[in-house]
Amino acid sequence: MHDLKDKTLPAHSDGLDRLSLTPVPLVPEIRLHLAVDAIVWWARMEAEAGQALTTPFWASAWAGGQGVARYVLDNPEVARGRRVLDLAAGSGLAGIAAGLAGAATVTANDIDPYAIAAVELNARANGVTVTGRQGDLLDGDGGDADLVLAGDVFYSDEMAERVLPFLRRAADRGARVLVGDPGRDYLPTTELTLVATYDAESALTFIDAQLSRINVFQLGG
Known part of the structure; x- marks a missing residue:
């Protein structure tokens, strides 16, 4: 599983919940693929999968x-x-x-x-x-x-x-x-x-x- 986007991104996205390569606020030297709103993005993933999925802790910079x-x-x-x-x-x-x-x-x-x-x-x-x-x-x-x-x-x-x-x-x-x-x-x-x-x-x-x-x-x- 090396291509994250091919495996996790919803087939359609309105931009609110899309993974974007974004500088981390406290560590702007580093950019991560993050969801603008991880909860909305997770809900969309589950809806399209038709089943409960593991919470995507990796989609936010904790x-x-x-x-x-x-x-x-x-x-x-x-x-x-x-x-x-x-x-x-x-x-x-x-x-x-x-x-x-x-x-x-x-x-x-x-x-x-x-x-x-x-x-x-x-x-x-x-x-x-x-x-x-x-x-x-x-x-x-x-x-x-x-x-x-x-x-x-x-x-x-x-x-x-x-x-x-x-x-x-x-x-x-x-x-x-x-x-x-x-x-x-x-x-x-x-x-x-x-x-x-x-x-x-x-x-x-x-x-x-x-x-x-x-x-x-x-x-x-």
Whole structure:
């Protein structure tokens, strides 16, 4: 599944819900194929498919991912020469930032095959190499990744219960773990050290309109 548009775009589009190659608000150095309104676009996809489809998290630039990407580009030494894992990658924004910062390798992981297709398409649009890896990695520890990037992964209780132990295991084996979050309810309040804060006003989608700051944290040492 390498041609995202051939596989996911509705047969007709009025421009409101079309995927467009767009600069990311907080990280304008990076352009992603995004839906203007991901919910409308998703509804159109489902209507044309005649069945329920997986939520297209990859069709939006989530606030926490924007924060992690901004931090990596502003501090390229954190990624330069490292093996990077972009966890629950969605559009692949954080991993693309790591590639632009000079990472040795970048792997973007997501359970959604459409997300993997989106990652590959977006990486090509930004001139970097990112390897997509589909599947659930949360019972592991990130393998040989030196740097684990987790943008907006604490959006539900169920997700938080699985992600936090994974990130702990990655940190315990020596990986640097960076978490981007705009104030989700399920963000753990301990174990995280704040490393950067960004104004979220210009970066948020309509679903996050009530949020004002995007924080980037490091887990562990």
